[in-house]
Amino acid sequence: MILEGKVWIFGDNIDTDAIIAARYLSTTDPEELAAHLMEDIRPDFPKLVGRGDILVAGSNFGCGSSREHAPLAIKGAGIACVVARSFARIFYRNAINIGLPILECEEDLTGLASGEDHLRIDLERGAITHLQSGREYRASPFPPFMREIISRGGLVGYVQARLNKQ
C-alpha cells in the first residue's frame, strides 16, 4: 500500500494522556475521540489535521497508559500512518492489533516542516520518501507474524481466521 500525505511533527515521549486525555475515555467511538486528539499539548490540532495526513514523532511514541483509545483517536482523525523513531510497546501492539499503519524509522524525521512537508510511504517496502526533496528513508520491516496480523486488518481478523479453522 502506498500512502501520501502532509506531515505533522511531534517530539519524544508523547504519552497516551497527551494523545487522548482520560476525560474523553467514556466513549469508544473513534470519531468522537478524534475531536480531542492531542488537545492538551496542541489544542488546535483536531481542527488542523486532515484525512490522509501522516504523524511523525521522535522516540517512545505512545508511552504511558494502555488505552487503545489513543490509536483509535489517531485512526478516527483519518491519519494514514504514524512514523516514529520508536514506539512504546503497548501502543505498538495496539496499533498493529487495530490495523493502524505504523513505521519505526531510526532516522530522525522530526526536523521536517510540520503541516507543510509531504511524505510518500510504501508500507510493504518500508520506504519513506520526502516529496519536496526526493530523499528516501528506510523503516524497519515487520516480522512475518505481524505482517499476517496486518494483512488480516488487525488481530480480530487474525483470531477469526483461527476460529474458523477450528
Added chain:
Amino acid sequence: MSNGNGSTMVEKILASGAGVKKAVPGDLVNVQVDLALGNDITAPVAIKEFQRFGLDRVFDPEKIVLVPDHFTPNKDIAAAEQAMVLRRFAEKYGIRHYYEVGRMGIEHALLPEQGLVRPGTVIIGADSHTCTYGALGAFATGVGSTDLAAAMAIGEAWFKVPVTIRFEYDGTLPDWVSGKDLILATIGRIGVDGARYRAMEFAGPVIEKLSMDGRLTMCNMAIEAGGKCGYVQPDQITFAYLEGRVTEPYTAVYSDDDAVYEEVISFDVSMMEPQIAFPPSPDNVRSVSEAAGIKLDQVVIGSCTNGRIEDLRVAAKILKGQKVHPRVRLLVIPATQQIYSQALEEGLLSVFVEAEAAVSTPTCGPCLGGHMGILAGGEKALATTNRNFIGRMGHPESEVYLSSPAVAAASAVAGTIVHPEEVI
C-alpha cells in the same frame, strides 16, 4: 552482557506458556494466558471487538477478571453505561471474577489480595499497570483492548520474548525511604524509555528485605520506564503473602545463576533521600530536598501504586495528631474494600478524618484525572500515584509531583513539599 546459557524467570515462564523447551530474547511466541483482566475503560472496547467473533462462550470464564475501578462509583452517565457493559458481559458469560462497587478495589491491588495472582503464571491486563503482579513472580504485562478480546476468545496472546535488565539494590534503606523511592530513583536513572521492551528484574539485599507492598509498588511502575514487566523472584516474603490467599497450585520459577542479562544496574541506597518526580514526566526525578518549598493545593494518597495498607499506615503515623495545612486538600483513597476495612479496624481512617483529610471509597479516580479530585488550571498536586504527564490529574496547566506516601502525608501538613522528618 553476561555470557551464560541460563534463562531468566521471564524467559522460562514464556517458554512454558508457549509449550516450548526454551525461549530466548527476540523469539515471537504465542502463550497460554492464565488470567486476562479488563476495567471499565478498556473492557468496553474489548467487549465490542469480542462480539465481532460471534462466540457464545469465552475461552474460560474462571480466567477472566473484570474490575470497574477507573470511573467508579460511576462519575457520569457515560461512565455508568460503560460499567454496565462489563456487568452484563460478566452475567452473560458466567464470569465470577467481576468485582462490584462496595466489594471491589483498584484492580492491581485487588487481584493479588484476592489470591488470583500466582507465581510462574502468565497474566495479561488491558491496563498498563498490570506489570504490578511481577512482584509475586508472575509474568504480567499490560496489553490493549483488542489483545484482551483475543485472549477472551482463544486464551492466548502473542509476545516477543524480552531481554532482561537486572537492577541490584545494596545498602540499608534510610528511614522514610521506601519502595516508591527506589523505583522513582530507578526511572530517574534510566529514563522513561530506559527499559522499553525489556523485563526489569529487581534484586539484591534491599529487595530481599523489602515488604510485599513495597515490591508491588516497584513492579507497578516498571511501565514508567517503558518496561514490558517488572518482577521479583519468589522468596519467603512471597510465600508468606500467598499463604491463605492462593488456593490453586503453582510452581515458582527462578532465573538461573547463569541467566543472560542485557545489563546489570546497581544502586547503593544507604544515602538515598526520598525521591520526587517533577512534572511532566516520571523520569524527572530529584531528591526531596531539591523540591523543598514547592507550594501545594492538593495531596493524593492512594492508587494502584501506593494505596495499600502499609502506605496508609505510614501516612497515618505522620498525620496522627496533626492537621492538613489550611490551603491543602488531602485525599486518601484506600485501594481496596479490604484495605479500607483493615484501615478502619486499625484506627487509621479516624486519624485521616481528624487530620481533615477526605477519605474515599476505592477508585482510580484522580490518578488519571477521572473524577474525585480534579485539578484547576495552575494548581499543584503531590500524589503517590504513578504518572505526572501534562493534564494527567485535570487541567492541562495543572502540575503533578510524585512521591511516597510518607512524603505526601508530611507535605499535606506542611503545605509545601517536605521531608517527613520535618513534620514528625
